[in-house]
Structures are given as C-alpha cells and as structure tokens.
Amino acid sequence: MMEFSIWDLIRNLGVGAAWTLGLSLTAFVLGGVVGLLVLAARVGPWPRLNRLAKAYIVVFQGTPLLMQLFLVFFGIALAGVDVPAWLAAAIGLTLFTSAYLAEIWRGCVEAIPKGQWEAAASLALSWGEQLREVILPQALRIAVAPTMGFSVQVVKGTAVTSIIGFAELTKTGSILANATFQPFLVYGLVALGYFLLCFPLSRFAARLERTFHARSH
Amino acid sequence: MLVRIDGLHKHFGANHVLKGIDLRVKEGEVVALIGRSGSGKSTLLRSINGLETFDDGLVEVDGERLHADQTDLRALRLKVGMVFQQFNLFPHLSVGRNVMLAPRTVRQTSVAECESLARAMLAKVGLADKFDAYPDQLSGGQQQRVAIARALAMQPKVLLCDEITSALDPELVNEVLATVRQLASEGMTLIMVTHEMRFAREVSDQLVFMHQGRVHESGDPKDLFAAPQTAELAAFLGAVG
Ligand SMILES: Nc1ncnc2c1ncn2[C@@H]1O[C@H](COP(=O)(O)OP(=O)(O)OP(=O)(O)O)[C@@H](O)[C@H]1O
Ligand SMILES: [Mg+2]
Numbered sequence: 001m002m003e004f005s006i007w008d009l010i011r012n013l014g015v016g017a018a019w020t021l022g023l024s025l026t027a028f029v030l031g032g033v034v035g036l037l038v039l040a041a042r043v044g045p046w047p048r049l050n051r052l053a054k055a056y057i058v059v060f061q062g063t064p065l066l067m068q069l070f071l072v073f074f075g076i077a078l079a080g081v082d083v084p085a086w087l088a089a090a091i092g093l094t095l096f097t098s099a100y101l102a103e104i105w106r107g108c109v110e111a112i113p114k115g116q117w118e119a120a121a122s123l124a125l126s127w128g129e130q131l132r133e134v135i136l137p138q139a140l141r142i143a144v145a146p147t148m149g150f151s152v153q154v155v156k157g158t159a160v161t162s163i164i165g166f167a168e169l170t171k172t173g174s175i176l177a178n179a180t181f182q183p184f185l186v187y188g189l190v191a192l193g194y195f196l197l198c199f200p201l202s203r204f205a206a207r208l209e210r211t212f213h214a215r216s217h
Numbered sequence: 218m219l220v221r222i223d224g225l226h227k228h229f230g231a232n233h234v235l236k237g238i239d240l241r242v243k244e245g246e247v248v249a250l251i252g253r254s255g256s257g258k259s260t261l262l263r264s265i266n267g268l269e270t271f272d273d274g275l276v277e278v279d280g281e282r283l284h285a286d287q288t289d290l291r292a293l294r295l296k297v298g299m300v301f302q303q304f305n306l307f308p309h310l311s312v313g314r315n316v317m318l319a320p321r322t323v324r325q326t327s328v329a330e331c332e333s334l335a336r337a338m339l340a341k342v343g344l345a346d347k348f349d350a351y352p353d354q355l356s357g358g359q360q361q362r363v364a365i366a367r368a369l370a371m372q373p374k375v376l377l378c379d380e381i382t383s384a385l386d387p388e389l390v391n392e393v394l395a396t397v398r399q400l401a402s403e404g405m406t407l408i409m410v411t412h413e414m415r416f417a418r419e420v421s422d423q424l425v426f427m428h429q430g431r432v433h434e435s436g437d438p439k440d441l442f443a444a445p446q447t448a449e450l451a452a453f454l455g456a457v458g
Contacts, residue, residue, distance in 0.1 A: 115301060116305060119301060122266055124294035126291065129323070138309050141309075
C-alpha cells in the first residue's frame with residue numbers, strides 16, 4: 001500500500017476540483033448560450049417551435065441527470081463514436097443546464113408586463129428588437145439571483161459525472177478513499193472542496209442581487 | 218382617405234367582438250370613439266396597428282394594407298403611433314432614451330440626430346428638462362406626455378390613444394388633454410377612445426359611438442351630442458352625463 005500524506009491528498013483533490021470547476025464553467029457558459037436559444041424558441045411568436053422547446057425543457061427537467069448522462073455517453077458510443085468521459089460529461093451537463101436556464105429565464109421574461117411588449121411593438125420594433133431592447137434588460141435584473149442560485153446546482157450536479165469515469169472531484173475522492181482506507185478524511189476534504197467552490201458563488205449571487213436592487217435603473 | 222377600415226370582424230373564441238366595422242378617417246381629422254365598456258373600442262383601435270389580429274376585413278393606413286392573419290406589420294406600424302392607458306414607458310431607460318429607442322433601433326438614425334429629435338419631442342410636450350430623468354421619477358401626467366413624445370418621435374401619420382387619461386389622478390388629466398388638444402390643432406390625425414365627453418365634443422371632428430361590436434351611430438359631434446338619433450346613444454350620453 002502506498003503512503004499518502006495529507007498534502008498528497010489535497011494536491012490530488014485539487015486537480016479533481018479544477019476539473020469540476022472547468023466542467024461547471026463549460027456547462028454553465030455553453031448551457032447559457034443554448035439556454036438563450038431555447039428561451040427564444042420557447043417564448044417567440046412561433047407556435048411549433050414553442051411546443052418543441054417546451055418538450056425539450058420538460059424532458060430534461062423530468063428525468064434524472066444521471067440518466068441523461070448515460071444516454072449521451074452510451075448513445076454516442078452506440079453510434080460507433082468513442083466518446084471520452086469528459087466530452088460526454090460536458091455535453092450532458094450543457095443540455096441539462098440549458099433546459100433549466102431556459103425555464104428560469106422564461107419565468108423572468110413572463111414577469112415583465114405585457115404592456116412592455118405592446119409598447120415596443122407599437123413603435124415598430126421587430127420581435128427580436130422588442131426582446132433585446134425592452135424585455136431582456138428588465139428580465140435580466142430579476143434573473144440574476146435564480147441564475148446564480150442555479151449555478152450552485154450545476155457545480156454539485158457535476159458529481160454524477162464520476163459515474164461515467166470522469167476524474168473530477170468526487171471520482172478523485174473515491175479513488176483516494178480506496179487507496180488510503182481513510183474514506184472519512186477523504187470525503188470530508190471532498191465536501192470541503194465543493195463548499196469552497198459553491199460558497200463564493202452564493203455570496204456573489206447575494207451581492208449581485210443587492211446591487212441590482214439598489215440600482216433601480 | 219388616410220385610414221380606411223372595411224368590414225372588420227373579430228372573435229375572441231365564441232365572443233363576436235367586432236361585427237363588421239367600417240370607418241373612414243381623413244388626414245388631420247380627430248376621431249373620438251365612445252361607447253360602453255366591452256363594446257369593442259379597444260379591440261378596434263388595437264386592430265389598426267396589428268396589436269390585435271382580426272378574422273375578416275381590411276385595414277389600410279396611408280396606402281399600407283393589413284389583411285386578416287398578416288404577420289409582417291412593420292410597414293404599417295411605421296405609420297401608426299399608439300399611446301396606452303397605462304403609459305407603458307420603459308422603466309430601465311431614461312426619458313430621453315425612451316424617446317430615442319425606436320428612431321435609433323428601427324430607423325437607424327444616428328445617436329446625435331436621435332437625441333436632438335428626442336429633445337424636440339420632449340419640448341413639444343413641455344418636458345424638455347426631463348431628458349435624463351427616469352420614468353418612476355415622474356408624475357403620471359408627465360409619464361403620459363413622455364409616452365406621447367415617444368410615439369411622435371417616429372413621425373406617425375396617425376396617433377391612436379386608448380383612454381390615455383383614465384389611469385391619471387383627476388388633477389393631472391388636464392395637462393395631458395392640453396397636449397392632445399395642441400396636437401389636434403397642429404393637424405395631427407388622431408383616433409382616440411375616451412370617456413371625457415366634453416373633451417370629445419370640443420376637439421373631435423367625428424364622433425363614433427360603438428355598441429355591441431358595431432358602429433351604432435357616427436357623425437359630427439355637435440349634432441350627435443345635441444340630438445342623438447338612436448335610443449342607445451341617448452341612453453349612453455344620459456348615463457355618462
Ligand atoms: N384578450 C382578450 N381575450 C378575450 N376576450 C377579450 C380580450 N380582449 C377583449 N376581450 C373581450 O372583447 C370585448 C370587447 O373588449 P374591448 O376591450 O374592445 O372593449 P372596450 O370597448 O375597449 O371596453 P372598455 O371601455 O372597458 O375599455 C369584451 O367582451 C372583452 O371581454
Ligand atoms: Mg378599452
């Protein structure tokens with residue numbers, strides 16, 4: 001059996017945490033972009049596309065993230081493409097994130113009074129211009145808090161990618177736990193790692209919300 | 218004719234709200250739409266700029282035609298301005314930016330030009346000094362005048378006003394009516410839904426009384442007020458005083 005010092009543990013877990021952070025950022029940024037498109041499809045003046053976007057959201061919200069990940073991982077493999085775990089993890093989490101963000105943002109868009117759309121429309125702004133110039137700037141303000149709140153869920157959600165073998169924080173932790181026979185210590189450090197990633201996000205969310213509240217314009 | 222409406226029909230589900238409306242409005246004319254709640258005044262007005270679709274008939278403004286289920290409304294909306302009961306100013310933009318938004322976005326006028334246009338429009342409604350204020354810093358009457366300036370900045374051929382003083386405290390009604398009166402005297406074509414009967418009689422050239430989705434009676438406001446031809450209009454005028 002190899003000997004691990006506490007520093008070895010921390011160094012290894014740090015690498016895992018970096019992967020967790022990278023995966024979270026990727027999922028959040030790409031999920032945000034895809035989510036914006038899904039949002040447009042969901043609230044735009046196109047009935048067919050509305051239904052399609054709604055189905056997309058319902059499917060991703062109504063199934064466990066783990067199953068989505070399995071389907072991406074094994075689905076792509078079924079098509080004869082050998083997909084690395086990190087790619088499957090990134091794709092799976094991006095889709096998951098996009099669906100949730102689209103739904104969160106839809107709520108924010110729908111909280112803007114209908115009169116705002118109508119005033120913009122009466123000024124001959126196209127639908128896209130109405131959304132961009134009038135609706136989104138107002139929706140953004142109320143979207144900040146739930147969006148940042150959800151980002152914490154994304155970070156924690158990355159843990160399930162350990163099951164398809166992606167060596168992020170949880171996976172690294174389970175490997176080390178097996179090697180050291182000190183699961184309590186290792187998983188304690190893993191939990192601390194997640195906390196260190198998530199706590200600043202929560203704090204940041206709270207601060208952003210206060211800023212947006214104070215600055216009413 | 219600047220505005221022509223022919224055989225306009227509109228249903229909300231099973232509710233037949235407009236039952237064949239015909240209306241002609243000449244350039245520079247001021248039309249007052251009156252009638253009981255639910256008679257279809259707002260629906261008619263909103264059909265003229267495509268905020269409401271209709272089932273049958275035709276709307277034409279300055280040669281720009283709108284058919285039932287038409288989706289491209291830009292050309293029409295460039296000719297038609299609208300002022301709403303609830304003002305609907307954009308709360309995230311300053312007063313000046315509210316007025317500049319459409320010229321900037323839709324007409325792609327330069328910022329400098331938009332700004333001088335906005336200042337001119339705000340001066341017209343007596344709010345030149347509010348350029349940098351935000352909507353929530355203004356009284357209701359001031360907000361409504363900004364809304365008028367915002368609509369005017371697109372240089373519409375006709376301005377639609379849907380009960381634009383109904384949400385105002387009584388002491389603020391007159392400043393908005395004065396602005397509308399001034400527009401009328403400058404030759405702006407106006408179609409307004411109003412419950413201000415005295416104002417309608419004084420300012421309008423054509424009074425249109427709607428009843429159950431139809432134009433029940435219309436004509437010169439002086440004549441109609443003095444001698445309504447139908448029992449319904451007489452009853453309506455009696456009820457509102
Ligand atoms: N979005 C809508 N969906 C369903 N029914 C509607 C809708 N808008 C209006 N209606 C109905 O259409 C009819 C005409 O409404 P409209 O708002 O045009 O009346 P109005 O003459 O403007 O009344 P008011 O004086 O109260 O403003 C009413 O019976 C109303 O309930
Ligand atoms: Mg109405």
